[in-house]
Amino acid sequence: MAIKTLYLGSNWEALETLKSLDRDSRFDISAIITQPDKPKGRDQKVIESEIKLYAQEHDIPVFYTRNKEERYSEALDLFKPDLIVCKSFGEIIPGDFLEAPKFKAINIHFSLLPKYRGAVPIQKAILDGETETGISIVKMVAELDAGPILAQFRESIKTDDTNETLRKRLVKRCTDVIGDTLEKWIQGQIKPEEQDDKSATYCWKADISKEKAEINWQEKSAEEIERMVRAFLPWPVAWTAFREKRLKIFKAQLVDNSTMQVNLAPGQFTSQSERLFIGTNSSDKLIQPIEVQLEGKTVMSASEFIRGQEF
């Protein structure tokens, strides 16, 4: 007998997880709660969300709560779920809503909780130079990402992992494990383990912003700058000022300056045999941008960029 499941989610990764549950005969997605379509992009056009389109194609009812408490109780009356599953939803959900279904509400979070509670755990883990992160499947409580842990899956962070590549791996892994984990939970084979609140760390949406993506060549170490480049993809993209314009750095590598001995101040540019280098606050390390985009221009390789500039 399939479990009547109410799914909460808003973005691409929420959609992938939804698909895997929707295909899984153990679960019956009775409805989806998602964010209403909002104007996006340069022209502020309203783009229909992929998750809404998927729901329409598969005849799954879509419901909007719009952060209103009464809408949550309406949803319970309407769909009477036995289980709530939440991934990347984007609203603070009332506690009693989470407790109502027989099998409660379960959230999927991309970190090894209690580390990196909050909105941007993948980016923050990369920024911090972590070598490992993972997926935590937790029972939801009123406090954000603080509920007892049902299961965790570890994933190593490679030295060239970006927010995009790491996220893709985590989503893939998530779709592989979510069905079995939920089934074990429903069958009472899992004893939730409380988080150690004392070792909790947090990350906020505001940690990933255009402001935070501006490279401060004096303060940040070369290693931190290289991690910024990887963490801020695909948005907002690490950037620096270049001749009165923004230069976004899409890809870069850290290079050892001890053999080359190029003399550059922090943030100063130079080019050498088709390669672009920027000085850091450490004289023996340089940042070598590989792919860049100057304001008003398209993304191009560093060598292409050099050809159009005088150094």
Added chain:
RNA sequence: CGCGGGGUAGAGCAGUGGCAGCUCGUCAGGCUCAUAACCUGAAGGUCGUCGGUUCGAAUCCGACCCCCGCAA
């Protein structure tokens, strides 16, 4: 009508009324043990599109198309 930058050779750019240019790439040849090196030569353009001004427009004016940075 939110603000702004841009469209010129395959790529990246300069050129703001008077012969269409630069760097890289491509092709041919040379030099070299060899090379992403160096030398010589060549090909490659409807200057986004349409219209206007002018003896003459990549350049000035108008309209439109497309790309991008902000802002949201």
